[in-house]
Amino acid sequence: MNYIERAIDTSMNHICITNPNDPGTLGLLRENAVIAIIGGFGVSTKTILQRHLSTSRESVNKLVNRLKKKGLVSVHHTFSNTDRGFIVLTAHGIREAEFLLNRELYLRSDISRVNERNLIHDLSVQLVVLELAKTQKISGFATERDISIQLEQRGNDPRLIDAIVIDAVSNQSIAVEMEASNSKNKGNGDIRRKILSKYLQELESNNGLYDFVYMYSHRQRFLTQIEKAHTKLFASQRSSFTPEQQELLTNRIKFKHNFCNTIYELMFNSKRQLNDNKLELARKDMYLLQLKEIEKLAQTSGDRVVEIRRDGFVEAGKIMGLIE
DNA sequence: CCGAGCGGAAGCTAAGCCTT
DNA sequence: AAGGCTTAGCTTCCGCTCGG
Structure with a gap:
């Protein structure tokens, strides 16, 4: 079993919690869920945790403070998200997460690895994956971190996608892609062509990383732009894709329009009130x-x-x- | 006993407004 | 433009009840 399979296998551990009547148990389950989430994704925020746990802002503040007191997490200030802060695990927390997830995480407690430029993008992916997990749409997932670990830390490996999720019904692998800007849609479409080739390589392969690609964004028009760019590439006289390949790509790439607003509200809307x-x-x-x-x-x-x-x-x- | 959840009070900060 | 004042919003603290 390789690292991605191992990650997928253990990813749902402690993530989805029941609601026991016993507050003590509930508190413990929530603590474990938070540690497992940050362990898997490397970083998280109160907004994400609050949404995932369906709780109030105050409760999530208390929860994080409790974990802080126990020395399991640390909270860092940043300007690059609506929470104005992000949460990582301490060395102690990492050990706890590895125990809960039952796999090695290759995490480090210092925050130098948190790239603030990508923070909103990564958190948006996290939002999507956790939403799918919570609504039982998937049976497991691997984060971008997990994938890059298996691909020997090659951060720019062309096979790198934002996450892999396993459909709970069909058991098929789905690549999750988050488009947080429309920069890739500018120009002559060459970037899109390269990205499509990357997908094609996996979709055509018998043991590719994924069978489907789900595209997400916080802006509906970004998705529309990508769809248009694809159509244009396919229609081009010198299209580098055969009709079969075009059909495969069209059938396997799904645009997830209906989650745009949620991502926007939680991740991008700086006017959103955080209190309850x-x-x-x-x-x-x-x-x-x-x-x-x-x-x-x-x-x-x-x-x-x-x-x-x-x-x-x-x-x-x-x-x-x-x-x- | 522990912790969730609730309301209230108070501290703090950023933003907006006003004056000079 | 600078400085001070006010206000809105976020967080924390406190005390309370409730359930296992």
């Missing part, structure tokens, strides 16, 4: 009340204009995270 203001809940109640009214109106009147207004209202609620 009850106003938020009151706002949600107000929203749901209005939604009920407008839905009733749309149903009774059958007016197309009211229907459009209702759809817009629903969409706005999704963006604000008030409804699913």
Whole structure:
């Protein structure tokens, strides 16, 4: 069993927790989940942990402080994310994580390896993977860290993708790609062509790293741009892809539009309030009340204009995270 | 006893506003 | 433009209840 397989095999350990009635047990499960998450990804933030554990900001603050007191994690200040800080494991925490995940992690407690320029990108990937894990869509995952460890620390290995997840139903491997900027869509599409060739190599291979590629972004238009770039590359007279290859790529690359807003809200929206203001809940109640009214109106009147207004209202609620 | 969850109080900081 | 003042928002602390 190679390192990636080992990672996939053990990745879900302690990540998804039940909700026991016993607060003591719950606290312990949460602590272990946090250590396992940071162990797997190398770094995390309160926003991510809060969302994953479905808890309040205060609870997550207490949780992190408790771990800090126990000497398992350390929190560092940064300007490059909405939490204005990130969490890593201490040497003690790394040992604990290796015990929980039952594999060697090759982590270091100093923060020189945390690249702040990539922080939001890496955290966005983490958000996606944990969301998939939490909703039971996947049975295991390997992070970019895990993959680069197996590929002998070659940070720029062309096979490097942001994460690999295993579909819980089909058992197939899926590459997760996070597009945090549209810089790769500029120019003549040469960068996109190289990326497509990279995917193709794995998709065509019998023992490739993955069978599918899921594209994520915080901006819907970035995904649309990539789709357009692909179409253009395929349509080009001197297209370097055969029709079969084009079909394979089109079928195997999926654009995950519906997660854009979540990533944006949690990772990029600096205006987002971090506290657990009850106003938020009151706002949600107000929203749901209005939604009920407008839905009733749309149903009774059958007016197309009211229907459009209702759809817009629903969409706005999704963006604000008030409804699913 | 422990820790979650809740509300309230207080400290701190960044941002905005006003005055000079 | 500089400096001071106010305010909003985030965090921490405290005390409380509740459940195993």
